[in-house]
Amino acid sequence: MSEDILAGLAGIVNEVAGVPAEDVQLDKSFVDDLDVDSLSMVEVVMACEDKWGVKIPDSEVKNLKTVGDAVKFISAHV
Amino acid sequence: MTRNVVVTGIGMTTPIGGDAPSTWAAALAGTPGTIRLGPDWAADQPAQIAAMMKVDPAEVLKPVEVRRMDRSEQCALIASREAWADAGAPDVDPIRLGVVVASGIGGINSLIQAYETLRDKGAARVSPHMVTMIMPNGPAAMVGIEVGARAGVHTPVSACASGAEAVSYAAKMIEDGRADIVVAGGTEACMNGVTMAGFAAMRALSTRNDDPATASRAYDVDRDGFVMGEGAGILILEEEDHARARGAKIYGRYGGSGLTSDGHHIAQPDPEGAGAARAITMALADADLSPADIIHINAHATSTPQGDYAESVALRRALGGQADHAWVSGTKSMTGHLLGGAGAVESIFAILALRDRIAPPSINIFNFDTSIDLQVTKDGPVQLPAGDIAALNNSFGFGGHDVALVFKSV
Numbered sequence: 001m002s003e004d005i006l007a008g009l010a011g012i013v014n015e016v017a018g019v020p021a022e023d024v025q026l027d028k029s030f031v032d033d034l035d036v037d038s039l040s041m042v043e044v045v046m047a048c049e050d051k052w053g054v055k056i057p058d059s060e061v062k063n064l065k066t067v068g069d070a071v072k073f074i075s076a077h078v
Numbered sequence: 079m080t081r082n083v084v085v086t087g088i089g090m091t092t093p094i095g096g097d098a099p100s101t102w103a104a105a106l107a108g109t110p111g112t113i114r115l116g117p118d119w120a121a122d123q124p125a126q127i128a129a130m131m132k133v134d135p136a137e138v139l140k141p142v143e144v145r146r147m148d149r150s151e152q153c154a155l156i157a158s159r160e161a162w163a164d165a166g167a168p169d170v171d172p173i174r175l176g177v178v179v180a181s182g183i184g185g186i187n188s189l190i191q192a193y194e195t196l197r198d199k200g201a202a203r204v205s206p207h208m209v210t211m212i213m214p215n216g217p218a219a220m221v222g223i224e225v226g227a228r229a230g231v232h233t234p235v236s237a238c239a240s241g242a243e244a245v246s247y248a249a250k251m252i253e254d255g256r257a258d259i260v261v262a263g264g265t266e267a268c269m270n271g272v273t274m275a276g277f278a279a280m281r282a283l284s285t286r287n288d289d290p291a292t293a294s295r296a297y298d299v300d301r302d303g304f305v306m307g308e309g310a311g312i313l314i315l316e317e318e319d320h321a322r323a324r325g326a327k328i329y330g331r332y333g334g335s336g337l338t339s340d341g342h343h344i345a346q347p348d349p350e351g352a353g354a355a356r357a358i359t360m361a362l363a364d365a366d367l368s369p370a371d372i373i374h375i376n377a378h379a380t381s382t383p384q385g386d387y388a389e390s391v392a393l394r395r396a397l398g399g400q401a402d403h404a405w406v407s408g409t410k411s412m413t414g415h416l417l418g419g420a421g422a423v424e425s426i427f428a429i430l431a432l433r434d435r436i437a438p439p440s441i442n443i444f445n446f447d448t449s450i451d452l453q454v455t456k457d458g459p460v461q462l463p464a465g466d467i468a469a470l471n472n473s474f475g476f477g478g479h480d481v482a483l484v485f486k487s488v
Contacts, residue, residue, distance in 0.1 A: 015141070015142075015145075016142070016145070017142060018140055018141065018142030018143075039206040039207060040206075042206040043205065043206060046202070046203055050203075
């Protein structure tokens with residue numbers, strides 16, 4: 001399950017921010033490692049909500065520092 | 079101390095070419111850029127023809143660049159990258175580097191797309207990039223970030239005179255000592271049902287839907303409006319000593335500019351051409367030239383019945399009998415009307431005409447309108463003389479904006 005979510009998230013980050021999908025690993029920070037800025041993070045969140053039917057509130061987005069954080073959140077709420 | 083301005087790089091993406099060399103070659107060959115529009119939205123439009131960019135930006139840019147930028151920003155970036163590379167990617171102090179890139183309409187394609195998202199999916203799905211895609215200064219800002227310009231990034235807006243006003247503003251930045259290099263030009267990409275319907279409602283567009291290639295026909299008696307075009311033109315303007323010190327290739331000189339306004343009507347040109355004539359006279363004075371020095375004119379010549387005539391009157395007012403020996407080219411007959419991009423693309427055409435000593439053709443003149451008292455290149459390109467020569471480029475915008483630019487050969 002988590003692997004599917006990671007693969008899906010990698011595809012989203014690639015499309016939204018142009019980051020190679022293979023670089024999107026669990027330990028990578030969106031901002032520091034993948035250069036996903038705050039605007040692109042909004043797009044990532046929108047795409048995740050649409051793909052998995054979850055709601056990711058703004059108050060939660062600031063806690064999603066790494067790809068692993070996002071995968072964990074989505075897995076728990078999907 | 080006088081600071082002279084020269085042109086050291088050019089870039090274009092237009093309906094007749096994906097870059098500057100191919101666009102210029104197509105212009106000299108008399109290539110029509112107007113096509114019949116394919117999209118569904120065009121089906122019930124009065125004007126179903128337009129001049130789309132020859133090379134779609136998506137073929138050139140990375141997908142993420144296309145995603146984050148409006149089409150008008152995309153073509154500005156493409157032309158800027160070409161111009162910057164053409165100038166030799168100059169090593170310049172960022173605080174001495176400026177950008178002036180104009181758009182007449184702005185990112186309306188993106189605004190419409192955002193509205194459709196809002197309507198269909200709700201506010202939570204409107205893109206966080208929407209605002210930076212629709213703001214009129216977006217193209218200038220994107221180019222400014224691309225080259226790292228820190229002397230100032232500006233966006234004059236004056237409808238179809240915007241691109242020319244940008245070139246003037248950029249040259250002033252150099253003359254006034256604010257910058258040594260300025261990336262200058264204009265861009266437009268507003269091909270959508272809303273814009274096309276609006277211009278058609280003004281009766282501004284040609285509706286020669288059954289014969290797109292000949293629809294843009296400035297100076298022909300049967301001209302019936304302009305053809306919407308899209309694309310961008312970018313010039314690298316540089317202080318002459320700066321350019322010479324680094325051994326840059328120099329295409330030509332910026333001579334001067336004149337900017338006036340009609341104070342007459344929101345969309346109609348002043349039929350007396352008074353404001354336009356004053357702009358031309360001011361540009362000549364700024365360039366320290368007289369009417370006799372103008373050998374070539376890249377006219378605004380959009381192919382509207384009133385506009386082409388009013389401009390011809392203005393040229394006669396400003397140049398008098400000296401207009402007799404100037405070859406006038408109406409290149410929108412090929413490119414269509416790039417609105418905010420027009421003044422920049424046509425400035426580049428004027429500079430290349432001086433460099434290559436050839437005035438491009440004005441196509442689609444089947445029956446020359448004899449009320450136009452000008453010497454038009456209606457039979458094909460015309461050789462220009464050797465020696466020091468100068469060219470004039472006119473641009474006029476809805477709202478009564480008149481901008482004239484003068485360029486000199488090197």
